[in-house]
Amino acid sequence: MMSTPFNRIPAERVGEDSSSIWVDLSALASENNAVNLGQGFPDGPAPKFVTDQLKNVSKHPDLTCAHQYTSGFGHPKLVKELCKWYSYLYQQQVDAKTNILVTVGAYHALYYSFHAWINEGDEVIIIEPAFDCYAPQIKLAGGVPVSIVMNFPDGGTDASQFTVDFEKMESSITEKTKMIVINNPHNPTGKLFSRMELLKIADIAQKYDLIVVADEVYEFHCWGVHKLVRFASLPGMFTRTISIGSAGKIFSITGWKLGWTIGPQHLLAPLKSIHQNCTYACSTPTQLAVAMAFEMEWATFHVKPHKSYLGGYLPEELVKKSKKLQKMLVKAGFAPILPQAGYFMLANYTRLNTAFKTSEETEELDDYAFTKWLCTEKKLAVIPLTAFFANNEDKMRNTSFVRFCFFKKDKTLNDGKKIMKNLSK
Structure with missing residues (x-):
């Protein structure tokens, strides 16, 4: 029997067969045994009070509810x-049966949303x-995906200087527009959207009857006088927001891959329909351990937040490490943009006075x-x-910056500081 050559092609919806930058640069970092200030994960010990719960x-x-x-x-x-927690944080009653869906990390929550x-269209x-991953x-x-690129002034030094052109956002809305995605605190800029900015987005969502997907995974990574305003806590927004x-x-347990969506029943119901025919249920022991960690943290957080892990220790660590990286970058010749929240810093x-030169023969972007x-x-x-832009035109206009993760031991x-001292040699 003659064999037929295999010539099947993937489904059109899969798109181009290319690996993500996280795959490529992680492999490159590992290959070169490089100090990794790129990927967004803390490389120090996870909080003991959390890992003790899993232990x-x-x-x-013998616990059926655990295994x-x-x-x-x-x-x-x-x-x-x-x-x-979220009834308290939103100042809005969250129903355990209808308003929550636990997912395999925030990636999964976005995918479901x-x-x-x-x-189609x-x-x-x-x-x-x-x-x-959004686009x-x-x-x-x-x-x-319809990109609204934030403005940033030449010579800017602070993440708050990233601003949204709301007139452009509104003018970009058509009869086909269905959703707005916001990320607050913002990756990669370190921007923390103000209440006024969020209210403008809320007004647009209300005016054009849009769903808002609020990616708030860095919600406790805030410090200083500016506090996170959770989008679902804004007047009238809980009913049209999927919070992640x-x-x-x-x-700081990124390897546990556990996330959630919170929203009104009418928004979460179709996500649950996908979930029950996809993952069905997430890892039981990690869910239980995280629940017990939340329970332990609550005892301090809602009474004396500055004495708790999430309200005290975590932001104190972040601001300390942020300042340390900022000083390192300035001494090395970078021009850092000071973040307001999260654990990333652009520079x-x-x-830089280095031997690096862009090759005229390559089509690679400078960054x-x-x-x-x-x-x-x-x-x-x-x-x-440029990894954070979908369109080539926008990439070409933003080739002067790289992103650092400062939430490292x-x-x-x-080790990164030692390398930076010798960049120009």
């Missing part, structure tokens, strides 16, 4: 804790620079070329800013 769960193999399938939409104990609500507004996931669902959170970010590298040179020649891994930052 305690593992000591009781077997749990409720598909979220472990009862975790859902109960999330209900308590887009696939549950976007039809629906348009989704994204504020850029933006996390690089691909929207396209995979059949939607069309992450245990991985909150408790302009174009004034990609610089990033590869820095990793291979100097053994320091960072992320190019002191040894990692110190």
